[in-house]
Amino acid sequence: MPTLNEVAAAAGVTPATVSNVLRGKGRVGEATRQRVLEAIAALGYRPHLPARALAEGRAPTIALMVSSIANPFYPEFALAVENALRRRGQFLIICNTAGDPQTGRAYLDQIAGTLSEGVLVMNANLDFEDLRMTELRGAPVVLCMWERPLDPPGLPCVAVDFRSAGELAAKHLLELGHRRIGAIVGSKVYGIHAARYDGFVDAIGAAGLDAAAAPVLYTPDTTQGGYAAALELLKAHPDLTALFTTNDLPALGAMQAAADLGLAVPGDLSVVGITDIQLARESRPALTTVAVPTVEAAELAVALLLELIEAPAARPQAAGEREARVCVTSAPHLIVRASTGQVREGSL
Amino acid sequence: MPTLNEVAAAAGVTPATVSNVLRGKGRVGEATRQRVLEAIAALGYRPHLPARALAEGRAPTIALMVSSIANPFYPEFALAVENALRRRGQFLIICNTAGDPQTGRAYLDQIAGTLSEGVLVMNANLDFEDLRMTELRGAPVVLCMWERPLDPPGLPCVAVDFRSAGELAAKHLLELGHRRIGAIVGSKVYGIHAARYDGFVDAIGAAGLDAAAAPVLYTPDTTQGGYAAALELLKAHPDLTALFTTNDLPALGAMQAAADLGLAVPGDLSVVGITDIQLARESRPALTTVAVPTVEAAELAVALLLELIEAPAARPQAAGEREARVCVTSAPHLIVRASTGQVREGSL
DNA sequence: CTGAAAGCGCTAACAG
DNA sequence: CTGTTAGCGCTTTCAG
Secondary structure: OOOHHHHHHHHOOOHHHHHHHHOOOOOOOHHHHHHHHHHHHHHOOOOOHHHHHHHHOOOOEEEEEEOOOOOOHHHHHHHHHHHHHHHOOOEEEEEEOOOOHHHHHHHHHHHEOOOEEEEEEEOOOOOHHHHHHHHHOOOOEEEEEEOOOOOOOOOOEEEOOHHHHHHHHHHHHHHOOOOOEEEEEOOOOOOOOHHHHHHHHHHHHHOOOOHHHOOEEEOOOOHHHHHHHHHHHHHHOOOOOEEEEOOHHHHHHHHHHHHHOOOOOOOOOEEEEEEOOHHHHHOOOOOEEEEOOHHHHHHHHHHHHHHHHHOHHHOOOOOOOOOOOEEEOOOOEEEOOOOOOOOOOOOO | OOOHHHHHHHHOOOHHHHHHHHOOOOOOOHHHHHHHHHHHHHHOOOOOHHHHHHHHOOOOEEEEEEOOOOOOHHHHHHHHHHHHHHHOOOEEEEEEOOOOHHHHHHHHHHHEOOOEEEEEEEOOOOOHHHHHHHHHOOOOEEEEEEOOOOOOOOOOEEEOOHHHHHHHHHHHHHHOOOOOEEEEEOOOOOOOOHHHHHHHHHHHHHOOOOHHHOOEEEOOOOHHHHHHHHHHHHHHOOOOOEEEEOOHHHHHHHHHHHHHOOOOOOOOOEEEEEEOOHHHHHOOOOOEEEEOOHHHHHHHHHHHHHHHHHOHHHOOOOOOOOOOOEEEOOOOEEEOOOOOOOOOOOOO
């Protein structure tokens, strides 16, 4: 691989000049410029990114921390992130933490601030202290989908109003006449989906129903989790006419459970999810869900991160400044498909 | 961020010594060793990867080229790749080509041989010439799932015997008594799934059926593609009792089409796929499919790539050496789930 | 067993 | 407008 020096030699100029034409900085005469360009083309020169990174003191990659890229939601997000990054000349490194904070820390220690200029965090179950630490070490961190815009995490983040997503889903069921609604929350009791469930509780409370009486189950955020939870819920409460779910994967699982119990969806049971992943469109019946602006969130996250990278001055100096930036995406919106319907006659 | 020099100063040694203890090379006295280790811990030193890359002349990342990481098969593969890489101290960069050779080339030009030491290619629709070019520039390339072990591509690859996968799927249907079987091939006529279809043709030919008479449709390798193809096939040939599909996504789509046509799976129609992606387990009915050793393929691909990286001598010198390495994974195997069943009575 | 010195490929001041 | 001079942080001979 030819180096910049060789190009310079070939063009009869100094490395500095080549560097200048290469990136449009400094003033270079049109004649030399052409000569250099020709030499570059002739030798097939390509800049050596690590060398550039070293000289510039900034790395050409961003790390995306996820628990597992195989989780069906992440790739859609990662795709959007990568596209946004590429437009800005950065590359994307995928870091699977397997939900293990130790693994996450190991990653951060290795690449944050060296190979990667910044870190995007997507539900990777990382230790917040580790993230603050990496910030202090000079690598900005952005949380990609913070659940509660009103309750900032003390770390820069892109927030989605998931509470309103929960509300929208619940209201939709209420409007269809459902009164006995079960809830499946795709995380631990105090987990990340709490805001979605809060929205649900608000909405059914506002409708005059006893939110506390609505059966709820916490379960892992997976198809299987939703399946098991739905089975349990429907056996314990055969009179339920609808299931509210804090995520699409569990919703899909719930639909399978319904099928296995011989319940027709939406004839006997309505099911609603949140997120609108691809699978939601493709399932049969197609899933009614509250769409979350994934691409927008990805773009905001990238923009925010790069902004923080450019403005090192604005980074937290010490433990003092807890006024981290919060970007909020546009609002989630309901997408009615085939998994929800009017409550069946006499089901109250 | 503290540098190696600072650590050296703190420990009262030279950078070279720190470098040596850092990576267990060279001989370092136990006393100094401890002193250095302490300094490292005290300062929170972490090696600067790009600097190391520059000095060593080798980059710490591998690029994975895919058409879109959002394709449900790729993340499963990418996860396995990333795990294998991490064990060997490399990081994974995701490159989405959107199926566009131009984009692919742009990626290769930018990172192959500079930021990334090697390239893994997964159906990214890249120009083989571009790949040979990157090889010549010093960045080994490995094709991740070559379809025809007997027909090597002239580039190092991990091959999977997809022909036998097609055979297994077909034989399974035949054993269940199916005789009127439609085929849905998830790619263009001369596309990557040809081997799978060849296996199918062989098997039904061997069973004494007229393979040429079996209805076949080519379609994009997506759920929608399979859905549309199945609809068309079933309308044109209402007497079909089974559908062979070259991939799971189209198979899933075919099941949806069956549902929409009021056909019970497997009662009225059996459907079989190839790959065994996660969704295959989770669909209702669960998809019978031929499992492909994804994780094994990922590990072999990584091992092969790193081997090629370590052995620069063995790289193709010019256009001469077309004896590129081919690794074959263990054989695909049938996984019977719920989407296939005995042919229905009197259906011949 | 440890130190000194050179250089990886590139950028960034500053001089001319 | 272009050349000179220093590094960026690390590894790696080669001496001592």
